[in-house]
Amino acid sequence: MPVPSPNVEGERFSVTVDIAAFTIVDGSLCVLVGRRREPPYKGRWALPGGPLGRGEDLEVAARRYLSAATATPGPAWLRQIGAYGSPRRDPRGRAVSISWLAVIGAQALSAEAVVRAVPVLEVVAGRFAFDHDVIIADAAQRLADELRTSNVATALCPDIFTIAQLREVYEIIWQTDLDPANFHRKVTAVGGFVEPTHLQTAGARGRPALLYRAGPTTSLSPPVPRPT
Amino acid sequence: MPVPSPNVEGERFSVTVDIAAFTIVDGSLCVLVGRRREPPYKGRWALPGGPLGRGEDLEVAARRYLSAATATPGPAWLRQIGAYGSPRRDPRGRAVSISWLAVIGAQALSAEAVVRAVPVLEVVAGRFAFDHDVIIADAAQRLADELRTSNVATALCPDIFTIAQLREVYEIIWQTDLDPANFHRKVTAVGGFVEPTHLQTAGARGRPALLYRAGPTTSLSPPVPRPT
DNA sequence: GCAATAGTGTCTTTTAGACACTATTTA
């Protein structure tokens, strides 16, 4: 049933959501991208995303496109990073992208996923549709910032994980080594960040490690210190 | 000259920019608002803003509406805070607001300004058009965060100012007292944040204070510590 | 002189970081 054009002043825009979704594969931070199947930018890499549905909320749309891209219904850590609306960003006409930073566990990428995970370090400007290279860079920067003060790192770990696994997430994203002893103390001292289970690892080389699960806290205080 | 509707998929949106512009008046943090002159929400308070011009960049539009509201061409500290696009936020139809945090010196509000500066502490939800009360709350929160790591506070001071004036900006926004001695050391130690002039205050009560001007640094390291 | 404000010195407390040391496993 067609709806009459609403009576709002000003030019009309196409509005899409685009999601820079990160995951860790083989020790590398990767972003999910797919190939565009139609013009413009046909054949180029592009972020998952697309136009908002009728009456659809921004965040709901972002989750919908992300689920479609990964072919899994699972939840994801999601945060809006900004609106991109430069006048010439879409050759078809005026378009605004509401962009999101998302993070998913590596296991959340099913075999039916229509996107590939490409290492962020291999992302080069100019090979992407629209301004998606800029969005990826901004999102990666934001992700590194979020590690300090939010629980985003646990979203990149399995459901239960060791402190060493959590530390590896920080090390990969910050591209630096962290002291295992000090890191252990910091993260276990933040109330509600990680919760100990009564399980341990087994079969690995050294002393078995206690397994933890993500706690209820979304905002870390004090923050996890980032080396300079 | 009318332009044909561009060939982009999806529903068409009204896209506006809205600016939560803060200034300090009589020791209170205030936000600039005007009364709406037409429906919807006629007579309610609303943020400065409006539809993007043809081919106009988001930030350019934000600066244009801000200048129009304050009736001064002066520069302002500006940062995008996010996109608001809930399906029912505009009764006329689907609309997205790209919202900005702005900060201006109190002297930048000329007599011809079409907006009033209302203290943020007097802002109550439900008396504003659209979701502008939410935008104001988010912007105020963001402003408090920005004080730690950006040079935004100098934008709320006169061109030349004392460290005590700068401290008052922090105290007003953080709603807490800061130790004058420690604050002085912190801010003068951040390279490029404030630059000493060779001028001093005179005529006031105590010992004359050195006057400073804003330096070139936009990102403070180390950050100004915020008391818990 | 006194009260007020600017700015420096200095001590204490807290936090970050380096690294020794113990614990517990596999090979």
Add this chain to the structure above:
DNA sequence: TAAATAGTGTCTAAAAGACACTATTGC
């Protein structure tokens, strides 16, 4: 046993904060 990894203890360095103290003004 040695090598590896988990986790604790402890010392050092840096940062934050409290507050004494000096400097310079108006009254």
